[in-house]
Amino acid sequence: MSDFPKPDQLLSDIDRKPPQMDWMDTPVTIRKGMYCYAANPKSVEYTHLPFPHQWNPLDEDWKLPENWQEILHEGFKVRLERFRSFKLFMDICVRCGACADKCHFFIGTGDPKNMPVLRAELLRSVYRNDFTAAGKILGRLAGARPLTMEVLKELWYYFFQCTECRRCSIFCPYGIDTAEITMMARELFNLIGLNIDWIATPVANCYRTGNHLGIQPHAFKDMLEFFMDDLEEITGVRVEPNFNKKGADILFITPSGDVFADPGTYTCMGYLLLFHYLKEEYGLDVTWSTYASEGGNFGSFTSHEMMKRLNSKMYAEAKRLGVKWILGGECGHMWRVINQYMDTMNGPADFLEEPVSPITGTKFENAKSTKMVHLSEFTADLIKHGKLNLDPSRNDNLILTYHDSCNPARGMGMFDEPRYVIQNVANNFYDMPPNTIREQTFCCGSGSGLNAGENMELRLTGGLPRANAVKYVHEKYGVNMLATICAIDRAALPTLMDYWVPGVGVTGVTEMVANALILPGEGERTTNLRGEPLPGMEDE
Amino acid sequence: MNVKYMYSLLAVIALFLLAYLGVEAAGLELLFGIIIPYVAVAAFVAGVVYRVMGWARSAVPFRIPSTCGQQKSLPWIKPNKFDNPFTPGAVVVRMILEVCCFRSLFRNTRNFIQEGKIAYQLEIWLWVAALAFHYAFLTVIVRHMRLFTEPVPALIKLVETVDSFFRFEILTDTIRVGVPGLYMSGLVLLAAVAFLFIRRIVIPHVKYISLPADFFPLFLIFGIAFTGILMRYFSKVNIRAAKELTLGLVSFHPTIPQGIGVVFYVHLFFVCILLAYFPFSKLMHMGGVFLSPTRNLPGNSRAVRHVNPWNYPVEVHTYEEYEEEFREKMIEAGLPVEKE
Secondary structure, three states: OOOOHHHHHHHHOOOOOOOOOHHHOOOOOOOOOOOOEEEEHHHHHHHOOOOOOOOOOOOOOOOOOOOOHHHHHHHHHHHHHOOHHHHHHHOOOOOOOOOOOHHHHHHHHHHHHHOHHHHEEEEEEHHHHHHHHHHHHHHHHHHOOOHHHHHHHHHHHHHHOOOOOOHHHOOOOOOOOOHHHHHHHHHHHHHHHOOOOHHHHHHHHHHHHHHOOOOOOHHHHHHHHHHHHHHHHHOOOOOOHHHEEOOEEEEEEEEOHHOOOOOHHHHHHHHHHHHHHHHHHHOEEEEEOOOOOOOHHHHOOHHHHHHHHHHHHHHHHHHHHOHHHHHHHOOHHHHHHHHHHHHHOOOOOOOOOOOEEEEEOOOOOHHHOOOOEEEHHHHHHHHOOOOOOOOOOOOOOEEEEEEEHHHHHHOOOHHHHHHHHHHHHHOOOOOOEEEEEEHHOOEEEEOOOOOOOOHHHHHHHHHHHHHHHHHHHHHHHHHOOEEEEEEEHHHHHHHHHHOOOOOEEEEEHHHHHHEEEEOOOOOOOOOOOOEEEOOOOOOO | OOOHHHHHHHHHHHHHHHHHHHHOOOHHHHHHHHHHHHHHHHHHHHHHHHHHHHHHOOOOOOOOOOOOOOOOOOOOOOOOOOOOOOOHHHHHHHHHHHHHHHHHHHHEEEEEEEEOOOEEEEEHHHHHHHHHHHHHHHHHHHHHHHHHOOOOHHHHHHHHHHHOOOOOOEEEEOOEOOOOOOOOOHHHHHHHHHHHHHHHHHHHHHHOOOOOHHHHHHHHHHHHHHHHHHHHHHHOOOOHHHHHHHHHHHHHHOOOOOOOOHHHHHHHHHHHHHHHHHHHOOOHHHHHHHHHHOOOOOOOOOOOOOOOOOOOOOOOOOOHHHHHHHHHHHHOOOOOOOOO
C-alpha cells in the first residue's frame, strides 16, 4: 500500500462526470487494485464446478471453452425461467436514475459503470440482444449488444465490483435488486470457470473441512483452546466449550473468521464467555461443531447451488447431534442465507424444535420454521429479562457507534436488537447520520467475497461512504469504536478505518457483552478481552 | 447532438406525418380511424397478457424481500409493519404505498462530495414529477372515458368538473369569451413530461444511462398531450363526430363520421402507437411492479417455509465423508467420532 494515494488525494480524484463517449463504446480496462485474482483451478475442481482452468484476467486470452457463448446463452435462458426476479429485473427498469448515486462503489470511484442502473444495463444489453424481439430487430437502437469477449470482460470486471449489499434496491421504485442480478451474472461466470480465487478457495475449503479457512477439526479445537487460555488469564475462569457434543441443547454456528483473525477473535472469546456464563448460571448446554464450523457461505457468491451445498451442513449437523435448535453468531451474508434461503433450500427442519429460550421461556416465533435464532435476538432477550449480570462501565473507555451490516439490514431487518444489546453493555453510544444507517446503511466495501488483498483500491474507495459517516461521529462525539455483527466487517473495516479514520477500532457486539459480563467466581478484571486496561485500571 | 433522442424525436415526427398525410392527403380515415385502433388495442391486450404470463411462468424460488425496516422478532421490539411486512395483509399495504405513492422513490436522496465530506440531500423532484405525471395521465384517461360511454357516468363527470376547476371565461348574456374549462391534468401532464425529458438531457449521469427507448415514449406522450390540447383550445374538432367514432369502435359498429378534423386522427394514431408499443417496452413496469419479488413477498421466511418449485438435490460433503478423512486427527484431539 506504499504507492497508494493519500486519503485526501483519493477523495479529490473522484470525478463523477461521465465521459463524452457512450458507455457501449467505452472499452473496459481491467485495472490492478480493482479486481481479484482468478480462481485456483484446484479449488474449482474440488467442488466439481465446470471448466477449472488456469487464467489471468489481465491476459488477452481467458482460455474459455470453444462454445462459451452458447453455454452462457443457455445458462441465461434457464435462469430467466427459474428466477422471476431475474426476468423481471431484465425487463422493467425505466432508467430513472434514482439508484445511480446510491452505490458505495459509485460514490467512491465515480466510475459510471458502478451506477447500479448501468451495472445492470451491462447485462441487460446482452439480454435484449439474445431474448427480446426489439433487441433482435433494432439492435443497438434498442439498447442491445451481442456478447463478445470484450463485453464478457466488462461484465466480469463490474459484477466483481458489486458487493450484493442491496442498497440500490431500497431506492428503486420497482425494487430492482442489483444483488440478484450480480448473483445471476456470477452464476453465469461459474459456468465457464471464471470465478475469483478469494471465493473459489474458501468454497472448496468449506466443502472439505467445514469452514472457509480450511481449519481441520483438531486445529479448530486448538484455536478455541488458545482463547480459553487467554480468557483464563483475563478473568481467572476456565471456560470449557463442547465440541460435536450429541444431545446438547443448542448448536452454535458462527463464521470461521472469528476463530482466525483479530478483531473477530475477541468476538469469538465473547461467545465462549457468554456460553460459559449461561452454562454456569442456567445450565444451558451449547455445542460447537467442527463439521459445521462455518456460518458464512461463500457458495452464495458462486451460485445458488453452491450456496445450498455448503449450507446443508447446518441442518445435517443439527440432526446428527440431536440438538433442539440452532443459534447463529454474528455474520452478515450468513444471515441473508439463513433468513431468506436455508429453510427453502435444505428444510423443512422438522427434526428440530421450535426455538424457545430455556432461560427466559421466550418463544422465537419469527424463527419457528427455520429453527435458527440470531445471537443478537437471543442476547437482547436475555438482557430484557435481566438474565445477565452486567457492568457496562467496563466499556467506558469506548465511545461506540454501530455499523448495520448490509445483509442483516436489507435481507432481514435487524436493527434494534443489536442496538439494544450495545446500549445495555456500554454507556457511550452514538448512531451515525440517518442516511447511512439502518436500511440505508453503507457496505464496508468488501462484501460478497471481495475482501481480498489485491483489490485494495476497490475496497478502500468502496468503503468511503461508510468511513465518512464514521468520521462524522468520530469528530463530533469522539467515537473510537465501531461495533458490527458481521465477520467480513470485522476483517475489512479495520483496514478501512486505519486509512480513512485513524483512531477508530472495530469490534463485534458480543465482545462488548463479554467485557461487561460479570462471571460467577471471576477474579478482579483489570483488562478487557483485548488485554487493554479497563477504565480506572490503567495503573494496575 | 444527442443521437439517442434525435432518433426518437424523428420517429415521432415521422409518425405525425404519416397520420397527417394519411388522412389529409390520402384520405385513409378508415385505416386510421378504425383498423389501426382495433389492431392497436388487440396488440396491447395480447401483448400485456403475453408479457405478464411470461413473468408469471418464471418461478419464485426464494422469498427475497428487501427489508426496509425493523423485522418482527421479539415481542417488545416494535416492527416496521409496512416497510418490512410480516403478513400478506401488510404486504398489500406495502404494495399500495409502492404503487399509489411511489414509496421507494420517496426515499430518494442525492449526495455530493464537498470539502472532503459526503453530503446528503433530500431529492424530491423526481418523486414529485413522477407522481404528477402518472396521476395526470390517469386523470386524462378517466376523463376520456366519456368518449366511450353513453350516458356518461357521474364519476367521470365529477373527475371532469374537478379537473376543469380553473376557468378563464366570461359568460354573460352579451359577452361570451374565454376558453372552455381548462383541464389541469393536460397541462400537468405536459409539464411533467417536459421535466422528465429535460432531466434526461441535463443531469449528466441520467443522460449517460438514457437509451432511445427512454425518449421515444416521452416524445410520444408529449405528442398526445399536445394534440389533445390543440384540439380542445385551438383547432376545434367536432366533438360530436369524434364521439360517434369512438362509440362506434367500442360497440363494434365502427363508422367514420364526416368532418372530425385531421388533428383528431393524429391524436388517435399517437395513442394507438403508444398502446401497441406498450407491451414491448419499459412501460411494462406498470405490470411488473406488482410482481417484483423484493416487494410483494412478506419478510417472514424464518417463520413460514417458502417452497421452491425446482428445488433439486445437490451433491454435498457428508459428515461421514468428513470424519473418514479426519478421523485419526479427531481422535487424537479428543473430539468425539461416530466410528472409533
